[in-house]
Amino acid sequence: MSGFEGLTAVVSGGASGIGAAAAAAFAERGANVAVLDLNPSPDHWSHTCDVADDHQVRQAVAAVAAHFGRIDVLVNNAGIGAVGSVEDNSDKQWFRVLDVNLLGMVRLARACLPHLRESEHAAIVNTSSIAASAGLVKRALYSASKGAVHSLTLAMAADHVAEGIRVNCVAPGTADTPWVARLLDQADDPAAERARLEARQPTGRLVTAEEVAAAIVYLADPANKAVTGTSLAVDGGMQGLRLVR
Incomplete structure (x- = not known):
């Protein structure tokens, strides 16, 4: 479990x-960790970064x-949520969510690629969602943003496979x-x-953050060099199972 020793994960x-x-x-697996967030991390080296601001992204990287x-x-994990049908969210909300959830990943990948090209173990893992492939009620905007992340992941994997940079995404339930x-507090x-x-x-339960993290680590692990262009569902069977009793 020490395959990341000496490597830096953003x-x-x-x-x-x-x-x-x-x-x-x-x-825990030996990586140097850099957290980019609007808020500082209490546990790891961190730098303030709004992924909707290209200048901040480049400075942080x-x-x-x-x-x-x-x-x-x-x-590429930073993202925001949205609730509603296509009638419920304004253009301003659509622009904001897509700016963070989709273009935020583009900005960070663009800034990191010159450094990733110098690594023998380069990997990008994007956080998508089961909403990218399963129609969920009142999640039109959020689902659209994560569907775009899924497609972006495949395109990036194709673009950079020859450079030795693997690109995958995780799709949590x-x-x-x-x-x-x-969201629950508002109900x-x-x-x-x-x-x-x-x-x-x-x-019959929510997915834990640690379960999704384990999938992210798997996709980034240098031992898994044949894994690229993959979406790994961590959804408690939501996408593929239909239980009929």
């Missing part, structure tokens, strides 16, 4: 939720390279994260809403 949105779990998992001397893994907790009956979210996953 994790966007790494101060909480899935990002924080991924940062901890990389650190330059700071990582200057501090650690290399970048080997990029985890509903995960027990701060964003989901805030009329938080306990009933949580039960509903748990029931739509065949395992």
Whole structure:
């Protein structure tokens, strides 16, 4: 479990939720971890970064390279949510979510690629969602952004495979994260809403951040050099299982 010793992993949105779990998992396996987030990480070297601001992204990536001397893994995890049908979200909301969830990944990848090309173990892991491939009620904008992330992952994998840079994505089901907790808090009956979210996953529970982090680490692991252009579902069977009793 020490395949990342001496390597540097950059994790966007790494101060909480899935990002924080991924940062901890990389650190446990010997990686140098750089967290890029709006908020500082209490556990790892971090740099303030708004992925919607290209200047901040380039400054943050330059700071990582200057501090650690290399970048080997990029985890494109920063993102925001949205609730509603196509009638419910304004153009401003659409532009904002796509700017963060999709273009944020483009900006970070673009800034990190010159450094990744110098690594013998280069990998990019994008955080997509099961919403990219399963139609979910009241998630039109969010699903569209994550569907774009899935397609972007495949295109990037094709573009950079000859350079030795692997690109994959992880597709979590509903995960027990701060964003989901805030969503539940807004519900009329938080306990009933949580039960509903748990029931739509065949395992009957929410996915944990640590489970998603384990998948991210797998996709980035230098031992898995044949894995590229892959979307790995960590969804409790939500996408593929239909349980009929």
